[in-house]
Amino acid sequence: MSIGSIRHKIHLVTLFTVVILLLGLLYIGRVAEIVIVAALLAYILDPVVTRLERYGVSRAAATTLIMFGIMLLLVVVSCTLVPLAFEQIQSMKHEESLTTVQGVVSLERFLQKFAALFGLHQISLEELLEQLKGGLVKKLPDFLMKDSVSILVGLIMVPFMMFFMLKDVRSFKKYFISLVPNRYFEFTLDLIYKMEQQLGNYLRGQFLDAVVFGVLATATLWALDVPYFLIIGIFAGFANLIPFVGPIVGAFTASIAVIFYQGELVRAIYVLVAFIVLKLIDDLLIQPLAVGKHVNLHPMVIALAILAGGHLFGILGMLLVIPFLGFFKVVLEEGIATYRKYSFD
């Protein structure tokens, strides 16, 4: 056996091991979540670090600066927005349910009229909603306590991994490419470059879209005097990343908040209309500008992917499954296109 073929086998074994390790990580789930979130954030922030490098700052220093910037931003956000958000959650506990009752009663009346058409008469929403609200308020602290360790681990590990992914991305890439056999080396380099371009633009676009939609939703809800506008607005921004389901969930959350705490059905309809307008602005203006060329996927595939993502990794899975499907689509398309340009025998 020649040295070349032995080396080729070593390369194959190394690649195989890396794939097994990655699959293992995916199987572990929680670890995979941390790695994926850190990788996505590192991907989004990479151009910022590169921009800093233009001013003669080293990669390590630029990464450290960005991390400090993020920490500072988090501290500012924690000091200003978190108390406001907690205040809003706390007020859920103590608020007198007079308006709630009014809202529920008017919704109940409306539903009863509607249900009468189908021969149904007994609908008691008040009890059901009180149970739901009580359950939510009770369960939230329990959830925070129970998952506090894993949240803390995530809060430490994500920035830690993100720092090294940002700082050493070029070394990681170079090392990975060094494992590829000579015959496929230029092809792999070409493929990685094209994938980076497509995927980077897509992910950064999605992130920008979520932020812009979140800000617009918050501003709209504030203008419409919707209670808990901040929490619902941020939630709607992130939820917008999930196709089909996200915008609907955002709109209904806001409408239910209006019915709960202001007791006005008409106002809830205004909120729904506002969300439809926001979604139209998002589809026609923000997304084409921010995301550009879409990673076109069939609606059926998207729906199945969301279900599978939700089943495997919960809400995070639902949020990340479409970028990941986009990633695999880009890999496949670019892989085939690039492969055709090289004459492998």
Added chain:
Amino acid sequence: MSSFWTDFLRNHKEKKREHNPLELLSRVPFFEEMNLHELKVVEQILHCREYQQGEYIFHQGERGLGMYIIRKGVVAVVSEPDNHELSELKDGDFFGEVALLDDSYRSATVRAKTDCTVFGLFQPDLAALIERDHRLGLKIIMRVARHACQRLRVSNEKIISLSAELALLKNSATSDLK
């Protein structure tokens, strides 16, 4: 005695040069007048590859992504399909530099004649370097372009002299016929 020390020192110097990629890079025309810091930055974007004797570095007609600099060993530049050897390149020589400027296809096949170590400089890495250090990236691109122009000029001169020779031959052939 003195010849022993001269040989010893020369060998030591050559070994040091052989193991120092920066020394090799500084001998490549594209990086000739660069300072140590710039050479280190360039070295960071190079890919070091090893090829066995007889192994192909790239094939004629494939898409080219960048250039190679021979760190150690000998390669043959071969024209296909007749397998005609066009030239032989060794330590410090480079090939495929035009692929740094465009997405053209390789005009010849390159095969390792001995076990080889080469450095590869490729378009994506150069593009990333330009993004974070315009000045250095531009310096490299300008030199590669200048080198390509120089080659074009030499080719043009060859074409002109060959055309003149051909015209002379045609003239002499016509006068012979008369």
